[in-house]
Amino acid sequence: MFFVRSVSVFLALFLFSFEAIAQQTNKLIGVAFYNCENFFDTENNPLKDDDEFTPEGKYKYTERIYKQKLHNIARVVKDMGDPKGLAIIGLAEVENSKVLRDLINEPQIAARKYKYVWYDGPDPRGINVALVYDPVRFRLINSKPVSINIAGTGGKVVTRDALQATGVMGGDTVTVLVNHWPSRRGGDEASAPKRKIAAIVNKNLAEALWKKNSNAKVIVMGDLNDNPDDESVTKTLGAVADKKSVANKGFYNPYAAIYNNGGGTEVYKKKWNLFDQIIVSGSLVQCKNLCYDRAEVFKPDYIIDKYKGKEGEPYRSFKGTYWINGYSDHFPVIVYFSTR
Numbered sequence: 001m002f003f004v005r006s007v008s009v010f011l012a013l014f015l016f017s018f019e020a021i022a023q024q025t026n027k028l029i030g031v032a033f034y035n036c037e038n039f040f041d042t043e044n045n046p047l048k049d050d051d052e053f054t055p056e057g058k059y060k061y062t063e064r065i066y067k068q069k070l071h072n073i074a075r076v077v078k079d080m081g082d083p084k085g086l087a088i089i090g091l092a093e094v095e096n097s098k099v100l101r102d103l104i105n106e107p108q109i110a111a112r113k114y115k116y117v118w119y120d121g122p123d124p125r126g127i128n129v130a131l132v133y134d135p136v137r138f139r140l141i142n143s144k145p146v147s148i149n150i151a152g153t154g155g156k157v158v159t160r161d162a163l164q165a166t167g168v169m170g171g172d173t174v175t176v177l178v179n180h181w182p183s184r185r186g187g188d189e190a191s192a193p194k195r196k197i198a199a200i201v202n203k204n205l206a207e208a209l210w211k212k213n214s215n216a217k218v219i220v221m222g223d224l225n226d227n228p229d230d231e232s233v234t235k236t237l238g239a240v241a242d243k244k245s246v247a248n249k250g251f252y253n254p255y256a257a258i259y260n261n262g263g264g265t266e267v268y269k270k271k272w273n274l275f276d277q278i279i280v281s282g283s284l285v286q287c288k289n290l291c292y293d294r295a296e297v298f299k300p301d302y303i304i305d306k307y308k309g310k311e312g313e314p315y316r317s318f319k320g321t322y323w324i325n326g327y328s329d330h331f332p333v334i335v336y337f338s339t340r
Contacts, residue, residue: 027339028293029137029170030081033221033278034332035092035180035266036073037317038127041099042066048126050095058321065323070099072317072327074106077132080298080334085112087137087169089332090178090221091130094118100130119145121161129163129178129222139168146177148201150194155186159194162222164205170290170339172217175209177202179222181232195226199236206281210249217290218281220251223330225275228256239279243292246282253279254295254335263297265331267313278335293336303327 040053042063053061080086094100097118104114117140118130133140143165151157163178179202182194202220209216220239226232233239233253240246241256255263255277264272274297284292305315305326316329 028082028336029290029339030086030334030336031088031176031219031221031278032080032086032298032332032334033090033092033178033223033276034073034076035223035276035328035330037093037328037330039069039073039091039093039099040066040095040127041102043098045096045126048095049124050126053095059318059323060321068323068325069317070102070106071108072325074103074108076298076300076303076327076332077103078108079300080332084137085109085114085134086132086334087134088176089132090163090176091132092178092180092223093127094130095126095128096120100132104132115140117143117163117165119161119163121145122147122158123160124158127180128160129180131163131165131176131178133165133167137169138174141166141168141173146201146205148182148198150182150197153193153197154190155194156182159198162198162201170337172290174217174219174284174290175205176219176221177205179220179224181222181224181226183225191225192230192232195224195230195232196236198224199232203237206251207249214249215283216281217283218251219284219335220279221277221333223275224277227274228253228259228277233277233279237279243285246285248282248286250282251279252282252285252292253277254292255279255333258295258297265297265314265333266329276330276333278333280335284337289340291338291340293338295333295335298332298334303331 044054052058055062100116116132121128146162159182160180166175181198184191206218239251239253246252259274264274265276305313315326317326
């Protein structure tokens with residue numbers, strides 16, 4: 001009887017210890033993207049068309065408004081991910097390194113000791129993409145800007161660079177491509193070739209990585225200005241909606257299902273779009289260590305508009321040119337990865 005009881009106690013302790021270890025090792029890592037909507041400082045850059053976002057400009061963008069904008073964006077960053085925060089967050093519509101430096105030093109998130117990657121690109125307004133990261137959970141190896149040449153497609157001949165960053169996350173080497181694809185100005189159809197070029201650039205970058213290592217982990221994120229079912233995403237980039245059918249050297253788009261179920265991140269003429277997406281390579285789905293877990297559109301109550309006629313939409317920074325102490329005209333998106 002004593003032997004049986006001892007064995008039972010031993011098994012119970014063993015199972016408890018195993019579950020405790022599993023909970024410690026099988027942790028979720030949050031990776032996010034957020035279009036911050038005109039995240040400028042107040043200074044006039046004579047080389048860029050940023051005059052509207054200065055104290056004398058159209059938006060009367062004073063230091064007080066800038067500090068409140070920093071506070072608001074930091075609040076969203078703080079609340080995303082687990083209590084320790086995000087490992088990575090890609091940002092769009094960021095003017096310069098000063099904005100990023102001020103953001104990561106905001107009291108709400110300063111203790112996390114985030115770092116950032118940013119390059120000055122060719123956009124005439126001076127807005128770019130950036131990567132903010134936790135150096136403990138994403139150990140940066142290298143980064144570079146990636147030019148997207150849309151000359152010959154009509155209209156504007158320059159667009160925002162993409163940002164490529166490679167680092168170690170969850171024990172695996174991961175390459176992140178942060179994007180803000182050309183807008184739909186001039187119409188969806190007329191501007192589609194520009195976004196197709198951006199998709200080709202991302203696909204070529206991924207294929208170059210897969211040529212060196214067929215198991216290379218790649219994350220494509222950004223404001224794509226196309227929905228998950230648009231040709232640039234489904235055919236050109238080759239992102240599939242079915243997790244079971246994704247090839248190791250291919251892409252899975254978890255936001256296809258969210259979009260098909262009525263989800264969105266921004267509204268244009270009362271129509272919801274899901275332009276903000278995080279797309280993962282098949283090697284992060286059919287995986288052994290760092291693995292895709294789930295995706296979501298992040299929309300806590302305080303970034304949702306409650307004004308009549310705007311109910312449920314993102315609570316943007318300005319109404320016309322009047323500051324309304326909002327956040328952005330986009331909701332952020334998060335993908336969680338588990339480590340095994």
